Amino acid sequence: MQTVSVTLGERSYPIHIGTGLLGEARLYAPYVEGKRVAxxxxxxxxxxxxxxxQQALAQAGAQSVSVLxxxxxxxxxxxxxxxxxxxxxxxxxxRDALIVALGGGVVGDLAGFAAAVYQRGIxxxxxxxxxxxxxxxxxxxxxxxxxxxxxxxxxxxxxPLAVVADVATLDSLPDRELRAGIAEVIKxxxxxxxxxxxxxxANIDRLLARDRAALAHAVLRSCELKxxxxxxxxxxxxxxxxxxxxxxxGHAIEAGLGYxxxxxxxxxxxxxIMAAELSARTGPLRxxxxxxxxxxxxxxxxxxxxxxxxxxxYLELMQVDKKAAGxxxxxxxxxALGHAVLRADVDPHLIRQSIAAATQ
Amino acid sequence: MQTVSVTLGERSYPIHIGTGLLGEARLYAPYVEGKRVAxxxxxxxxxxxxxxxQQALAQAGAQSVSVLxxxxxxxxxxxxxxxxxxxxxxxxxxRDALIVALGGGVVGDLAGFAAAVYQRGIxxxxxxxxxxxxxxxxxxxxxxxxxxxxxxxxxxxxxPLAVVADVATLDSLPDRELRAGIAEVIKxxxxxxxxxxxxxxANIDRLLARDRAALAHAVLRSCELKxxxxxxxxxxxxxxxxxxxxxxxGHAIEAGLGYxxxxxxxxxxxxxIMAAELSARTGPLRxxxxxxxxxxxxxxxxxxxxxxxxxxxYLELMQVDKKAAGxxxxxxxxxALGHAVLRADVDPHLIRQSIAAATQ
Numbered sequence: 001m002q003t004v005s006v007t008l009g010e011r012s013y014p015i016h017i018g019t020g021l022l023g024e025a026r027l028y029a030p031y032v033e034g035k036r037v038a039x040x041x042x043x044x045x046x047x048x049x050x051x052x053x054q055q056a057l058a059q060a061g062a063q064s065v066s067v068l069x070x071x072x073x074x075x076x077x078x079x080x081x082x083x084x085x086x087x088x089x090x091x092x093x094x095r096d097a098l099i100v101a102l103g104g105g106v107v108g109d110l111a112g113f114a115a116a117v118y119q120r121g122i123x124x125x126x127x128x129x130x131x132x133x134x135x136x137x138x139x140x141x142x143x144x145x146x147x148x149x150x151x152x153x154x155x156x157x158x159x160p161l162a163v164v165a166d167v168a169t170l171d172s173l174p175d176r177e178l179r180a181g182i183a184e185v186i187k188x189x190x191x192x193x194x195x196x197x198x199x200x201x202a203n204i205d206r207l208l209a210r211d212r213a214a215l216a217h218a219v220l221r222s223c224e225l226k227x228x229x230x231x232x233x234x235x236x237x238x239x240x241x242x243x244x245x246x247x248x249x250g251h252a253i254e255a256g257l258g259y260x261x262x263x264x265x266x267x268x269x270x271x272x273i274m275a276a277e278l279s280a281r282t283g284p285l286r287x288x289x290x291x292x293x294x295x296x297x298x299x300x301x302x303x304x305x306x307x308x309x310x311x312x313x314y315l316e317l318m319q320v321d322k323k324a325a326g327x328x329x330x331x332x333x334x335x336a337l338g339h340a341v342l343r344a345d346v347d348p349h350l351i352r353q354s355i356a357a358a359t360q
Numbered sequence: 361m362q363t364v365s366v367t368l369g370e371r372s373y374p375i376h377i378g379t380g381l382l383g384e385a386r387l388y389a390p391y392v393e394g395k396r397v398a399x400x401x402x403x404x405x406x407x408x409x410x411x412x413x414q415q416a417l418a419q420a421g422a423q424s425v426s427v428l429x430x431x432x433x434x435x436x437x438x439x440x441x442x443x444x445x446x447x448x449x450x451x452x453x454x455r456d457a458l459i460v461a462l463g464g465g466v467v468g469d470l471a472g473f474a475a476a477v478y479q480r481g482i483x484x485x486x487x488x489x490x491x492x493x494x495x496x497x498x499x500x501x502x503x504x505x506x507x508x509x510x511x512x513x514x515x516x517x518x519x520p521l522a523v524v525a526d527v528a529t530l531d532s533l534p535d536r537e538l539r540a541g542i543a544e545v546i547k548x549x550x551x552x553x554x555x556x557x558x559x560x561x562a563n564i565d566r567l568l569a570r571d572r573a574a575l576a577h578a579v580l581r582s583c584e585l586k587x588x589x590x591x592x593x594x595x596x597x598x599x600x601x602x603x604x605x606x607x608x609x610g611h612a613i614e615a616g617l618g619y620x621x622x623x624x625x626x627x628x629x630x631x632x633i634m635a636a637e638l639s640a641r642t643g644p645l646r647x648x649x650x651x652x653x654x655x656x657x658x659x660x661x662x663x664x665x666x667x668x669x670x671x672x673x674y675l676e677l678m679q680v681d682k683k684a685a686g687x688x689x690x691x692x693x694x695x696a697l698g699h700a701v702l703r704a705d706v707d708p709h710l711i712r713q714s715i716a717a718a719t720q
Contacts (some may be wrong), residue, residue, distance in 0.1 A: 078438055089509040092679065117477070120504065120515045121595075143481065147442075149449040155480040156516065163373075235481075319452065 001217070002224045006139065007231040008159060015139060015163040015223045022127060022166040022328035023052045023289050025059035031161045032062035036093055039064055040084055040111035041102040042071045045129055047232065048172050064100075065091045069110065070239050073254075073264070076106045076146050084114045092097040095119045098161075104130035104177070105137035105264065109152070112143030120353060126160045129169040131181025131215070132265055135188070136161050136220035140243075151251050157235055165223070167215045175301075180265025182207055182300045183246075183294040185218050187272060189227045192295060193243045194338030196221050197296070225323075242340040246272030249355070252317035255305050260279050262307070269302035270358060277354035279333040282346060287353055308360045311352040362576070364583045366499065366590040368519060375499060375523040375583045379572055382487060382526040383412045385419035388460075391485060391521045392422035396453055399424055400444055400471035401462040402431045405489055408532050413462050413487065424460075425451045429470065432613075433624070436466045436506050444474045455479045458521075464490035464537070465497035465624065469512070472503030476518035486520045489529040491541025491575070492625055495548070495582035499524045500590040500603075511611050517595055525583070527575045537570075540625025542567055542660045543606075545578050547632060548585045550653060551605045554698030556581050558657070564659050602700040605692040606632030609715070612677035613666050622667070629662035630718060637714035639693040642706060649697050668720045671712040 003020035016027055037057055039052055046068055057064045067087040069080050088097070101111035101124060108126050115124035126138035144155025169177065182204075189196035199221075200207075206214035226243065233240035250271030253262060262270075278292040279285035298304050306314075317328050331351075332343045361378035397417055400412055405427055417424045427447040429440050448457070461471035461484060468486050475484035484496035502687060504515025530538065542564075543719055549556035559581075560567075566574035586603065593600035610631030622630075636653040639645035658664050666674075678689050690704045691711075 078442060085507060085514055086509065089507060089513060113477075117473075117514045117516055119513060120502065120517055142480065147445060147449060149446065153449060153479060154445055154477050156477055157480055303609060 002220055004220065004227050006159070006227045008234055011159045013160060013162050015227070017134075017167065017219050017223065018163045019168045019215060019216070021164050021198045021328060022169060022274060023056045024028045025056045027162070027164050028057055028062070028125065028208055029060035031123070032057060032060050035062050036091075036097045037062045037064040037100055038088055038091065038093060038097065039066045039100045039102050040069065040114065041066065041076070042069050042107055044071045045103040047105070049102060049129060049169065051136070057100070060245060062098075065277075069107065071106075073106060073146070074108050078145065080110060081145055084111065084229060085118060088118055093118075093122075096124060097122055099124040100127055101125070101138075102127045102129065104128065104133045108133050108138050108333050109142070109144050112121060112141075112158055112160065113145055113155055116156035121158065123161050124158070126163040128163065128165055130173055130333070131170055131178055131219070132177070132184055134165040134167070134170075134219050135181060136184040136226065139223055139226050141234065151254055160170075165219055167212055167219060170210060170260070172216055176263065178208070178210070179301045180263040182218075183265035183269040183272070183297070183302050185222050186246065186296055186300065187243075187245050187268060188222045190272065190334060190337060191242050191332070191340035192225045192229070192338060193221070194336070196225070197292070197337050201292075201296055204296065208301065239342070241342055242328065244274050245334075245340050248318055248329065248331060249306065249314065251272040252314045255317050256309050256313060257307055262303075266303050266324065268306065269297050269300070270306040273297060273304045273358040274306065274354050275332060277314065277357045278331060278332060278346065278350060281336070281354055282333060282350050285336065287332070292337060293334075304358065306359045308356070311355040314355045315351065362580055364580065364587050366519070366587045368594055371501075371519045373520060375520050375525060375587070376580050377494075377525045377576060377583065378526065378715060379528045379576070380526060381524050382409060382529060383416045385416045386692040387420070387522070387524050388417055388485065389420035391483070392417060392420050392458055395422050396451075396457045397424040397428045397460055398448055398451065398457065399460045399462050400429065400452055400474065401426065401469060402429050402435070402467055404431045405463040405467070409462060409489060413460065417460070423664075429467065429705065431466075433466060434507070436470050438505065441505055444471065448474070448478055453478075453482075455482060457482055460486040460487055461485070461498075462487045462489065464488065464493045468493050468498050469502070469504050469515070472501075472518055472520065473505055473515055473631045475613045476503050476516035481518065483521045484518070484582060488523065488525055490533055490537055490631060491530055491579070492537070493541075494525040494530075495580050496544040496586065497539060499526070499583055499586050501594065504696065508693070511614055523701055525579055527572055527579060530570060530575055536623065537618050538568070538570070539661045540623040542578075543625035543629040543632070543657070543662050545582050546656055546660065547603075547605055547628060548582045550632065550694060550697060551602050551692070551697060552585045552589070552701035553581070554696070556585070557652070557697050561652075561656055564656065568661065599702070601690065601702055602692050605636050605694075605700050608678055608689065608691060609634040609666065609674065611617040613676045616669050616673060617667055621665075629657050629660070630664060633657060633664045633718040634666065634714050636694060638691060638706065638710060639695070639719045641710045641714055642693060642703065645694045645696065649694070652697060653694075664718065666715070666719045671715040671719075674715045675708065675711065
């Protein structure tokens with residue numbers, strides 16, 4: 001087991017990464033002993049891991065109930081949030097109860113937001129079971145639900161007490177979701193760490209073959225990179241926005257097609273190509289580096305072209321993206337591989353060109 | 361104009377109290393200049409104050425839109441929250457926008473919660489137009505909506521940037537709501553300030569006659585008392601709970617009858633009598649002090665008896681009250697007039713007696 005710390009003063013917490021951690025009671029005991037816990041999970045994850053999770057919690061001295069939600073991005077809305085809140089109230093959980101989010105990004109975002117607002121906030125623990133959740137969404141305290149007008153439009157910053165990332169749970173992950181998780185791994189490399197880009201270029205096939213040592217390293221390095229950014233700018237008043245590389249375009253893809261059509265990681269993958277194209281057009285990213293972004297993304301089995309929507313439709317969808325500060329869309333661009341910057345004053349003509357260069 | 365400070369480090373803010381403040385642009389300018397603002401208000405308040413509010417914001421250099429919600433406690437739920445969020449998104453407000461909550465407790469709680477969760481949190485300003493909101497709900501950062509299973513079950517701690525309490529707006533307040541606000545004023549006196557109890561006993565008739573100087577003093581002293589408590593315990597991990605004096609019983613009354621039947625302040629008034637009865641039964645509150653609580657409450661034109669529900673039904677409703685920590689109901693009791701304490705280990709038999717002593 002390896003542990004990464006997210007350093008946020010009294011809100012600091014550990015991310016434990018390793019094989020078989022899900023069932024280790026000692027990882028939960030410091031937080032849950034003598035408490036009541038609601039495990040929020042979905043109908044796909046529950047048959048695989050819920051029993052082991054609840055056994056570990058019982059061993060850790062907690063009394064737990066479970067709340068099952070539907071699988072998929074379309075479950076991440078008001079209706080499911082109310083279902084979870086209703087279940088917590090029906091179980092008469094008080095302010096001293098905890099939530100455990102057991103599942104992928106949807107479960108983590110929604111259960112984390114439920115924890116943020118239930119009785120004005122109760123603590124929670126993330127037990128991510130998808131690669132995307134392990135390397136990205138479970139770390140950093142961003143919780144949210146979607147709104148018909150935009151993704152993650154309603155949410156809160158609410159840090160977990162701990163993250164327990166068991167790479168053995170990735171065995172049960174469909175290939176498509178594994179690849180979607182790799183999109184966020186390579187994103188972290190592109191924006192922050194050239195050496196990690198080089199490692200990924202050498203090890204992408206091991207990741208796709210689910211080599212546990214390779215997966216553990218990828219999760220660890222991703223979490224280290226993300227933890228650094230979050231520690232420096234918890235509430236995204238500045239540099240944390242670089243984590244949204246590929247996401248401004250990616251959210252437009254998701255919103256344009258209706259959530260759930262493409263996986264988040266797939267939309268981000270195509271979005272990264274658009275952002276790299278834009279980075280080359282605005283300078284100083286070199287054309288050969290755009291090709292390295294494209295090549296690694298393609299080798300990961302991810303889309304390198306967005307869906308065929310007119311560039312104007314992309315622009316329109318990006319206007320309501322929540323990163324549009326005061327109506328102005330900000331872009332995260334690469335100056336070089338491993339170095340991202342934030343730019344607000346981008347020529348719309350270059351944006352249209354970049355979209356056109358990476359759509360079907 | 362007088363100003364009370366709520367001292368919370370970088371979340372500190374002023375409460376301005378006086379006559380005619382609603383239209384004073386200089387009070388808003390430090391926060392809204394050059395920004396976009398959504399004024400959330402209701403259909404009763406809008407015709408009275410919305411124009412003046414939006415003029416003041418325009419003078420302060422802000423561009424504003426308005427969002428109208430229904431009046432009354434039943435508007436404080438998911439549906440109205442979604443309506444507000446939808447309007448903010450439709451107006452394309454970004455993360456740098458602000459909300460102004462113009463109205464009573466329902467508007468303040470709901471608009472404040474919308475601000476807490478819109479795009480993971482934007483700032484807001486409270487412009488309370490009811491006595492209850494001016495002396496209580498607009499101060500301290502508690503925001504929430506109701507759930508079918510309990511009042512204020514979904515919410516956040518989200519401090520405003522400023523509170524502007526214009527006592528001239530109380531001219532338009534129905535008598536019943538004025539009295540409901542006085543319930544929270546006398547609550548602050550009962551739990552924290554014997555001298556203020558004495559002042560209220562001498563001046564209750566001036567308050568009921570809407571003497572502006574008396575109202576301004578009552579608002580000021582209430583805000584000072586509440587600000588002290590909030591500064592000491594922002595997130596209610598301890599002594600802030602004393603502000604809930606009368607509320608454990610009061611919420612049971614509201615939930616038992618369905619929200620909106622009794623006004624919040626009316627339910628709190630009857631709840632304070634029950635809590636005072638319980639304080640005398642558990643000791644050491646003197647019987648003559650219970651009678652002073654009852655007499656002042658009655659002179660304010662407030663109910664001193666709860667609705668005729670069986671004591672067992674009250675107990676049942678109190679179990680789901682969010683102040684039930686780990687399933688145990690905590691009570692705020694008076695040791696003397698002006699001095700409240702928190703007690704968790706109260707004999708249910710005495711609770712039943714106290715309820716029976718103060719129901720119709």
